[in-house]
Amino acid sequence: MKGALRISRIAGIDIYLHWTFGLLIVGIFAFYVLHGVGVNAAMAGVLLVLAVFGCVVLHELGHALMARRFGVPTRDITLYPIGGVARLARIPEEPIQEFWIAIAGPAVNVLIATLLALVLWALGNSFDPEALVQPQGHFLTSLMWINLMLVGFNMLPAFPMDGGRVLRALLALHLNYVRATQIAASVGQVMAVFFGLLGLISFNPILLFIALFVYVGAQQEAQQAMFRALTQGIPVRQAMMTRFQVLHPDDSLAAAVEALLAGAEQDFPVVEDNQIVGVLTRKSLLRALAREGREGRVRDAMLPTCQPIEDTAMLEEAFLRMQETGCEAIPVVHNRQLVGLLTLENVGELMMISSALRRAEMGRGLGLQPSGKP
Numbered sequence: 001m002k003g004a005l006r007i008s009r010i011a012g013i014d015i016y017l018h019w020t021f022g023l024l025i026v027g028i029f030a031f032y033v034l035h036g037v038g039v040n041a042a043m044a045g046v047l048l049v050l051a052v053f054g055c056v057v058l059h060e061l062g063h064a065l066m067a068r069r070f071g072v073p074t075r076d077i078t079l080y081p082i083g084g085v086a087r088l089a090r091i092p093e094e095p096i097q098e099f100w101i102a103i104a105g106p107a108v109n110v111l112i113a114t115l116l117a118l119v120l121w122a123l124g125n126s127f128d129p130e131a132l133v134q135p136q137g138h139f140l141t142s143l144m145w146i147n148l149m150l151v152g153f154n155m156l157p158a159f160p161m162d163g164g165r166v167l168r169a170l171l172a173l174h175l176n177y178v179r180a181t182q183i184a185a186s187v188g189q190v191m192a193v194f195f196g197l198l199g200l201i202s203f204n205p206i207l208l209f210i211a212l213f214v215y216v217g218a219q220q221e222a223q224q225a226m227f228r229a230l231t232q233g234i235p236v237r238q239a240m241m242t243r244f245q246v247l248h249p250d251d252s253l254a255a256a257v258e259a260l261l262a263g264a265e266q267d268f269p270v271v272e273d274n275q276i277v278g279v280l281t282r283k284s285l286l287r288a289l290a291r292e293g294r295e296g297r298v299r300d301a302m303l304p305t306c307q308p309i310e311d312t313a314m315l316e317e318a319f320l321r322m323q324e325t326g327c328e329a330i331p332v333v334h335n336r337q338l339v340g341l342l343t344l345e346n347v348g349e350l351m352m353i354s355s356a357l358r359r360a361e362m363g364r365g366l367g368l369q370p371s372g373k374p
Helices: 020-034 039-069 095-123 129-133 139-154 162-172 177-202 205-231 253-262 282-292 315-325 344-365
Strands: 004-010 013-018 074-080 083-088 268-272 275-280 329-334 337-343
Touching (some): 013 039, 039 074, 039 083, 039 095, 039 139, 095 139, 095 162, 162 177, 177 205, 253 282, 268 337, 315 344
Parallel strands (some): 013 074
Antiparallel strands (some): 004 013, 074 083, 329 337
16 A cells, blocks of 8 residues: 555454654654653653554454454555544445444444443542543543543544444435435535534634545545446446557557557557556656656556456446556456456546436436427
8 A cells, every 4th residue: 555554464454554644653742842741741642642543443443343244345454643444345235234334443442441441440540531631640541531532523423434424324224325425424514614613713723624524525425425326236348448559568658659649548458468467557658758758668657556357347346446556547358358448537437427317317207308399
């Protein structure tokens, strides 16, 4: 994964640490030192953050292991300064399954907070929330309260938090998936506006950041739901390009430029000895031209990670693979023979066509007639 370091593998799931996490640790340490609390207190603050992110890993594993129970694998878990993300291979088909997967993460934090409370009670320690500002002397108390805060924050009924997914799952028990997502996304965006106004009034940059985070997350979730609805059940062969030019790894970049300028194609499958070895995209071609000039070779510019997909595979699976590998185009095969090329542009055009056909069907269902007809 780009920009992330694999730090562990738990229950068969890779755990990654994004590079920006290091900035968080440095920033927290500097914050404590600059405020004159001493190096020991600064170290305690850093250790508390590391412990919190350990809890975040357990939170994400709660999602992942519950998803596994329903046959949904998890690609990986990545830790960012704002939290963790468990990337599921797909969204569960049944709303009740999504409900249990979403609720499993906060349930882990509740369990952690409960165990910490029992330890504090057994030791006779304080439960005072003021411990949050003095983690050096009240480490376990601070960790307990932070876990409870994580539960409260994650259960807000707004994407991309778990509460938004819980709300969608409950709505989807009675509505179709797209409508349920749209309602949940609208609730999240209303909350984002509220947080934004509150942040402006109180001059609180954290609330403004949360507002932006929630608003964008809700918008992306609604778009993904629409994509899923428009592409569900559609095989790759219905969206692929069937007219395309093939390049050889030893072709010059000058030949690739000629192919690019000669037609409407921007991406080319690269084939050697009847084997697909990669894809040359317009972006990779331009980068190679700037680096090596027209005398360079296609093999030095192509993307070998853009491996072929069967024409019978579902479009949603192909799109997820394109996102995962960073490929804007992937070859399509039938019985190991190259039969097409799938690009993001094809997917977008298919979505527009599907959307137009759906609007036409809705119009006929309402008894509407096209303009100009009686």
